[in-house]
Amino acid sequence: MATTGVVMLDILGTSLTIDDKRRLSHPNCFGVILFAKNFSNKTQLSELCREIKNIRSTPIIIAVDHEGGRVQRFKTEFTLIPAMRNLGMIWVRDEVRAKDLAKKIGLIIAVELKSCGVDFSFTPVLDLDYEKSKVIGDRAFHADPRVVSELSYSVIEGLIQGGSVSVGKHFPGHGFVSEDSHLQIVTDHRSLDSIMERDIIPFANLIDNGLSAVMPAHVVYPSVDSLPVGFSEYWLKKILRRKLGFKGVIFSDDLSMKGAFINSSIEERGKMALNAGCDVILVCNEPEDADRLLDAIPIDRVTKPSNSCELFLQEIEKNAHAAVRFNDNDTLYRRAVNSIKDEFDGTS
Numbered sequence: 445m446a447t448t449g450v451v452m453l454d455i456l457g458t459s460l461t462i463d464d465k466r467r468l469s470h471p472n473c474f475g476v477i478l479f480a481k482n483f484s485n486k487t488q489l490s491e492l493c494r495e496i497k498n499i500r501s502t503p504i505i506i507a508v509d510h511e512g513g514r515v516q517r518f519k520t521e522f523t524l525i526p527a528m529r530n531l532g533m534i535w536v537r538d539e540v541r542a543k544d545l546a547k548k549i550g551l552i553i554a555v556e557l558k559s560c561g562v563d564f565s566f567t568p569v570l571d572l573d574y575e576k577s578k579v580i581g582d583r584a585f586h587a588d589p590r591v592v593s594e595l596s597y598s599v600i601e602g603l604i605q606g607g608s609v610s611v612g613k614h615f616p617g618h619g620f621v622s623e624d625s626h627l628q629i630v631t632d633h634r635s636l637d638s639i640m641e642r643d644i645i646p647f648a649n650l651i652d653n654g655l656s657a658v659m660p661a662h663v664v665y666p667s668v669d670s671l672p673v674g675f676s677e678y679w680l681k682k683i684l685r686r687k688l689g690f691k692g693v694i695f696s697d698d699l700s701m702k703g704a705f706i707n708s709s710i711e712e713r714g715k716m717a718l719n720a721g722c723d724v725i726l727v728c729n730e731p732e733d734a735d736r737l738l739d740a741i742p743i744d745r746v747t748k749p750s751n752s753c754e755l756f757l758q759e760i761e762k763n764a765h766a767a768v769r770f771n772d773n774d775t776l777y778r779r780a781v782n783s784i785k786d787e788f789d790g791t792s
Contacts, residue, residue, distance in 0.1 A: 448471055448472070448474075448502055449470070449471060449472045449473045449474040449475075450472060450474055450718060450723065450724055450725055450741055451470075451472050451473055451474055451714070451724070451725055451726075451727065451734070451737055451738055451741065452473075452474050452475045452476065452477055452505070452507070452695070452724050452725070452726045452727075453467060453473065453476065453477070453726070453727055453728070453731075453734040453737075453738075454476065454477050454478070454479060454482075454728045454729060454734075455467075455468075455476060455478075455482060455496075456481075456731070457481060457482065458481075458482055458483065458484050458488055458492060459488075459491075459492060459495065460492070460495050460496065460499075463731065465499060467731075467734060467735065467738060468496060468499045468500070468504055469499055469500055470738045470739075472738045472739075472741050473504065473738065474504075474505060474724050474753075475504050475505030475506060475507060475563075475724075476496055476504060476505070476506050476507070477507050477508060477509075477566075477726060477728060478492075478506065478507070478508045478517060478562065479508075479509075479517055479728075480517045480518070482517075483517060483518045483520075484520075485520055485521055486521045486522075486559075486560055489518065489560045489561070489562075490559075490560045490561055492561075493506055493560055493561025493562060494561060496561075497561065503757070505563050505564075505757070505760070506561060506562050506563050507562065507563060507564050507565065507566060508557065508562055508565055508566070509565065509566050509567075510525070510553055510557060510562075510565035510566075510567065511525070511527075511528065511565065511566075511567045511568070511569060511583060512524075512525025512526055512527055512528060512549065512553075513525070513526060513527025513528070513529075513582055513583060514527065514582075514583075515583060518556075518557075522556050523552050523556060523781050523784060523785070524788075525549055525552065525553065525784070526549075526784070526788040527582040527583060528568070528569060528582070528583060528584060528585045528595070529573060529581075529582035529583070529584060529585065529586075530582075530788060531545060531546050531549075531585055531595050532573070532584075532585045532586035532591060532592075532595065534787075535585075535586065535591050535594075535595065539594075542595060542598075543594060543595065543598040544598075544783075545783065545784065545787060546595045546596075546598035546599045546602070547598040547599065547601050547602040547605075548602060548779075548780035548783050548784060549599060549602060549780075549784060550598065550599040550600060550601060550602020550603040550604075550605070550606065551602035551603070551605050551606045551773075551776060551777060551780050552602070552606070552777065552780050552781060552784060553565055553567065553602070553603060553606070553608070554602065554603045554604075554605070554606025554607055554608035554767070555606040555607070555767075555773065555777045557608065558606065558607050558608060558764065558767070563608070563609075563760050564603075564608045564609045564610075564611065564656075564760065565603075565608070565611075566611045566613060566659060566695070567599065567603075567610065567611060567613075568585075568596040568599045568600065568610065568612060568613075569583045569584055569585070569596075569613055569614070570592060570596055570612045570613065570614075570615075570617070570646040570647055570650070571583070571584045571613075571614055571617050571618045571619035571643070572584060572586070572587055572588075572589060572592060572617055572619040572620070572642060572643055572646075573585070573586055573587045573619055574587060574619045574620050575587075576619065576620060576621065576622045577618060577619050577620070577621060577622055578622060579618070580614075580618055580619045584619055589642055589643070589645035589646055589649075590645070592645075592646040593645060593646045593649040593650065596612070596646060596650060597649070597650060597653055597654075600650065600653075600654050600655065601654075602780075604654065604763055605767065605770070605773070605776070606767055606773070606777070607763050607764040607765075607766065607767025607768070607773075608760075608763060608764075609656035609657065609756065609759050609760055609763060610650075610654065610655055610656045610657065611656065611657040611658065611659055611695060612646070612647055612650055612655050612657070612658050612659070613658070613659035613660075613661075613697075614659055614660065614661035614662075614663070614697065615644075615647055615658050615659065615660045615661060615673060615679075615684060616639050616643050616644045616647065616660075616661070616665075616673065616679065616683070617639060617642075617643025617644065617661070618630075618661040618663055619643070620632055620634065620643070621663060629662075629664065629672070630661075630662065630663045630664065631663070631664045631665075631666060632663050632664070632665050633665075633666060633667060634665065634667065635667050635668075636665070636667065636668045639665065639668075644683075644688075647684075647688065647690075648688050651688050651689060651690045651692075652689075655690075655692060656692050656693070656756060656759055657692045657693040657694070657695055657756060658684065658690060658692065658693075658694055658695070659694075659695045659696070659697055660672075660673040660674040660676075660679065660680065660684075660694065660696065660697065660722075661673050661674070661697065662674060662697050662701055665679075671720075674696045674697055674717050674720065674722060675713075675716045675717055675720050676720055677719070677720045677721060679720075680694060680720050680721030680722065681720070681721045684721070685721065691752060691755070692752055692755070692756060693723045693724060693750075693752045693753055693755075693756040694721055694722045694723050694724075694752070695722065695723070695724045695725075695726060696717045696722040696724070696725040696726055697726065698726045698727065698728045698729075699713045699714060699717065699725055699726060699727045699733075699737075700727055700728055700729060700730045700733060710727065710730070710733040710736055710737050710740075711736055711737060711740035714727070714737045714740060714741065715740065715741070718741070723750045723752050723753050724753065725737070
């Protein structure tokens with residue numbers, strides 16, 4: 445499975461327009477991130493994914509934010525996944541039960557998305573729950589780095605078993621600040637030592653235990669670097685790559701978010717993110733920006749995908765094939781769905 449391109453973008457609706465097809469055919473398009481606006485039901489979603497993947501001879505990767513709770517783009521005909529904080533609350537009284545449910549949630553997410561042609565979800569959230577961040581909030585498992593590590597590892601086990609891959613976010617941790625990086629530039633004034641002692645622990649633990657990809661936060665840590673993490677060579681190359689030894693894909697967060705507005709030009713933001721160490725850059729809900737970004741990246745970036753991307757694509761293919769060969773997955777999936785419905789009926 446080989447592909448080219450470094451830009452991941454969205455599409456306008458529930459089927460492809462002429463402009464969508466033109467963008468997806470661009471050699472610099474890595475893939476598509478889907479939203480609720482692209483979904484009506486499973487039949488429509490499956491057809492849309494087939495249409496996307498048939499656009500060109502080289503593969504187009506399809507992803508979605510499908511964490512559960514308030515960040516689950518597809519709901520009709522899908523199992524409703526609870527917010528991850530619920531697992532942290534169960535952990536307090538029964539660690540084994542919480543880990544079992546977390547693995548089942550990972551399996552459900554993977555199986556249901558893969559059945560419609562979606563390759564993966566941007567999950568799990570590895571931010572700590574400091575009860576400060578509105579945008580993170582109940583998306584976080586817990587305040588304790590060990591609990592976050594354990595539960596997210598179980599989710600990843602389920603994702604792999606279901607034939608998918610994982611993306612840990614938002615490196616090195618977005619949970620301490622109250623501001624929303626979708627809406628403004630966000631600053632966290634803590635020291636590097638403080639962040640390394642707590643927030644980075646889940647990332648470090650999971651890098652050694654199957655984490656496929658990482659998404660950096662659009663947060664500035666001025667005691668470490670003046671740039672948001674997704675534009676910072678210090679964070680991405682020195683800390684994530686060299687210190688933590690991460691070899692997987694680095695996805696930028698959406699470059700159209702206000703927290704990424706260190707430069708008014710989408711072209712410059714894209715180039716800065718790539719130069720800082722991102723392998724794939726996202727631009728969402730701004731089709732004209734997507735057009736400019738697709739045309740702005742040098743051709744050598746297109747024809748020579750990073751080794752991290754190649755390994756990531758191989759992992760997607762390997763996990764999918766392994767899941768197909770695993771005869772018990774259908775039974776395990778049905779049991780997992782029943783367990784989640786029984787445990788979380790009426791919970792969001």
